[in-house]
Amino acid sequence: xxxxxxxxxxxxxxxxxxxxxxxxxxxxxxxxxxxxxxxxxxxxxxxxxxxxxxxxxxxxxxxxxxxxxxxxxxxxxxxxxxxxxxxxxxxxxxxxxxxxxxxxxxxxxxxxxxxxxxxxxxxxxxxxxxxxxxxxxxxxxxxxxxxxxxxxxxxxxxxxxxxxxxxxxxxxxxxxxxxxxxxxxxx
Numbered sequence: 001x002x003x004x005x006x007x008x009x010x011x012x013x014x015x016x017x018x019x020x021x022x023x024x025x026x027x028x029x030x031x032x033x034x035x036x037x038x039x040x041x042x043x044x045x046x047x048x049x050x051x052x053x054x055x056x057x058x059x060x061x062x063x064x065x066x067x068x069x070x071x072x073x074x075x076x077x078x079x080x081x082x083x084x085x086x087x088x089x090x091x092x093x094x095x096x097x098x099x100x101x102x103x104x105x106x107x108x109x110x111x112x113x114x115x116x117x118x119x120x121x122x123x124x125x126x127x128x129x130x131x132x133x134x135x136x137x138x139x140x141x142x143x144x145x146x147x148x149x150x151x152x153x154x155x156x157x158x159x160x161x162x163x164x165x166x167x168x169x170x171x172x173x174x175x176x177x178x179x180x181x182x183x184x185x186x187x
């Protein structure tokens with residue numbers, strides 16, 4: 001019988017930090033190098049972080065803390081934070097700042113979820129399983145993306161190489177009338 005999954009929060013309280021296995025070939029999608037958030041052995045997996053007001057980017061903070069502070073300074077602003085294979089502490093930081101539901105947070109940390117859409121109060125939690133065809137091997141590769149869309153934020157958590165969101169972000173930024181519609185437009 002498989003061992004039951006432990007709550008990420010419970011693991012933190014007990015002093016253990018379960019880590020997802022990583023391969024040596026895990027890497028970013030080329031949009032941004034991970035930025036340091038603490039000691040040399042801990043890297044942030046922020047791909048892009050932006051604050052938008054009235055459909056236009058007004059800030060590009062370099063850390064989660066800077067993003068949270070920038071959003072507080074822009075009462076009409078919206079944050080869009082993109083993470084790639086984030087560390088548990090980063091997802092927990094997002095959960096604390098945006099009051100994310102613990103079940104959705106646990107799903108985002110552990111990945112391997114089925115596609116779904118759930119509403120927790122004023123936040124939508126969506127799991128997508130995009131597919132891409134690999135010509136070289138004539139195979140289909142499935143990815144996993146978790147999206148939180150709340151009143152003033154969109155959080156994208158990628159657990160796979162594809163798809164990357166730079167083209168989506170650039171398209172929306174070039175059409176402020178779309179981005180002006182808020183988090184649901186990004187979703």
